[in-house]
Amino acid sequence: MKQQPKSSPVPLLFDPAVPEPDRARFFGLEDIADPGELLERATKLAEAFRAAAERAAAYQALAAAELTDPRRFDRLTFAELGERIGLSPAAAQTLAERGQRMGVKVK
Numbered sequence: 001m002k003q004q005p006k007s008s009p010v011p012l013l014f015d016p017a018v019p020e021p022d023r024a025r026f027f028g029l030e031d032i033a034d035p036g037e038l039l040e041r042a043t044k045l046a047e048a049f050r051a052a053a054e055r056a057a058a059y060q061a062l063a064a065a066e067l068t069d070p071r072r073f074d075r076l077t078f079a080e081l082g083e084r085i086g087l088s089p090a091a092a093q094t095l096a097e098r099g100q101r102m103g104v105k106v107k
Contacts (some may be wrong), residue, residue, distance in 0.1 A: 058102065060085070064092065065099025 027045055032038040064085075067076045076084070082092035 061095050061099035062102055064096040068096040
């Protein structure tokens with residue numbers, strides 16, 4: 001069987017056109033004229049984002065606890081964890097300890 005030489009992608013001479021929206025949109029809030037309706041919708045969105053942020057932070061803490069577990073041969077130090085996620089070593093330690101209290105199970 002004859003092997004085909006690997007081909008390389010052809011470089012683009014221009015960027016393909018991407019349709020630009022007329023203006024940035026945020027969940028249609030710009031189109032709501034009634035202030036009461038706008039308040040209700042914006043409040044629901046704020047609550048949803050707050051809940052999502054809290055859940056993501058819990059998962060972040062669980063992952064931090066597992067990555068810094070001393071039983072792991074490839075564990076991260078608190079300084080390494082902090083560097084990886086943009087926190088000081090002390091804040092990374094606090095995050096990992098929170099995850100430990102949440103009951104992380106290391107495999």
